[in-house]
Amino acid sequence: MELAKNIAVAPGIQVIVRDWLNANHVLIRGNAESVVIDTGYGAHAQQTLALICAEDALGSRRLDRVVNTHCHSDHMGGNAALARAFGCPVSLPEYAARLVDAWDTRELLLDYADQQAERFSYADTIAANDRLRLGDLEWQALAAPGHDMTALMFYQPEHRVLVSGDALWERGFGLIEPVDRLEERLAAQRATLERIDELEIAAVIPGHGAPFRAADKALAEAFRRLAAYEADPLKLARHCLKSFFMFALLARRSMKRRELPGYFERVLCYREYNAQFFRRPAGELAEMVTGELLRSGAVIEHDGTLAPASS
Ligand SMILES: [Zn+2]
Known part of the structure; x- marks a missing residue:
């Protein structure tokens, strides 16, 4: 708790x-x-x-x-x-x-x-x-x-x-x-x-x-x-995707790294933001979003699984 x-x-x-x-x-x-x-x-x-x-x-x-x-x-x-x-x-x-x-x-x-x-x-x-x-x-x-x-x-x-x-x-x-x-x-x-x-x-x-x-x-x-x-609307778009992903990770508690490209392909917010702002393969978008969160220390990775640092 x-x-x-x-x-x-x-x-x-x-x-x-x-x-x-x-x-x-x-x-x-x-x-x-x-x-x-x-x-x-x-x-x-x-x-x-x-x-x-x-x-x-x-x-x-x-x-x-x-x-x-x-x-x-x-x-x-x-x-x-x-x-x-x-x-x-x-x-x-x-x-x-x-x-x-x-x-x-x-x-x-x-x-x-x-x-x-x-x-x-x-x-x-x-x-x-x-x-x-x-x-x-x-x-x-x-x-x-x-x-x-x-x-x-x-x-x-x-x-x-x-x-x-x-x-x-x-x-x-x-x-x-x-x-x-x-x-x-x-x-x-x-x-x-x-x-x-x-x-x-x-x-x-x-x-x-x-x-x-x-x-x-x-x-x-x-x-x-x-x-x-x-x-800088692009900065705002990146911030939003990081917030959406962080929220989902807190709710799910963990996500497997190898499932991220499929996840970023499937969930509408990533598709929509990608089409408008980033225009790259879903796997690359996933790397961009999770990479920034890992570098900032908000997310940690262990054995190919991502989790929020605070839980
Ligand atoms: Zn709100």
């Missing part, structure tokens, strides 16, 4: 910090209700359930509502299991709900990137600029397009806490896909960062990594990365 840390951020707001495969769970506990924002990856849903039910989290309370910042597999993967366990409703960003209605596995980055999620139903939707009550606190939903064009962030003005999802991490933000509408996505991400810059922030709870207080520093780093991606 990975080490998950449970951190109190403000009265009634805590975060269970997970890893790269599972987004963090933001737990909002009030007298009236308990809510969780984002539910991790589907294959780890039982562990998510155990962490959320633990004594230092929900304890003997029940979960009353699940909310998502966006519907990538590492954020909504536990929705079905939590809704089943607690009989609680799920609330989605309104534009993400359309993808879930259609179960658009391309836009949801599911089989497109060799990721899985159990299908779930939702009760209602949240729109940008909605004010909503979660726990005992008033929150504002803010549009956060860029990494995911349908994403929302949640801001709590009294404690000045921002739940940023993948729109802002302490070092960077979620990948921006370059295969279509790249300029639109980059401009949207820039607008999202500028929107964050206007907020008074005491703490950011990101989708991945520990909560942090220095929003200014994180924003400066995010703007720097965004400018680098704008200047």
Whole structure:
């Protein structure tokens, strides 16, 4: 079991910090209700359930509502299991709900990137600029397009806490896909960062990594990365493929090196990126992606098998 840390951020707001495969769970506990924002990856849903039910989290309370910042597999993967366990409703960003209605596995980055999620139903939707009550606190939903064009962030003005999802991490933000509408996505991400810059922030709870207080520093780093991606879409494409592969390797735990050419041929994201950016045999693309990950130390190789260095 990975080490998950449970951190109190403000009265009634805590975060269970997970890893790269599972987004963090933001737990909002009030007298009236308990809510969780984002539910991790589907294959780890039982562990998510155990962490959320633990004594230092929900304890003997029940979960009353699940909310998502966006519907990538590492954020909504536990929705079905939590809704089943607690009989609680799920609330989605309104534009993400359309993808879930259609179960658009391309836009949801599911089989497109060799990721899985159990299908779930939702009760209602949240729109940008909605004010909503979660726990005992008033929150504002803010549009956060860029990494995911349908994403929302949640801001709590009294404690000045921002739940940023993948729109802002302490070092960077979620990948921006370059295969279509790249300029639109980059401009949207820039607008999202500028929107964050206007907020008074005491703490950011990101989708991945520990909560942090220095929003200014994180924003400066995010703007720097965004400018680098704008200047070099090929670099962005390489970064995306490394992220997709790393995610799949974390989910699968290991992959045989000799199976990689077939894998890179079969999984759609590699085919699509290859056709647009790299134009080389699948085996060479696999060598490029895994070679960079091996050199950076993120992946290790033993007896012809690749594995994440951290597991
Ligand atoms: Zn995401």
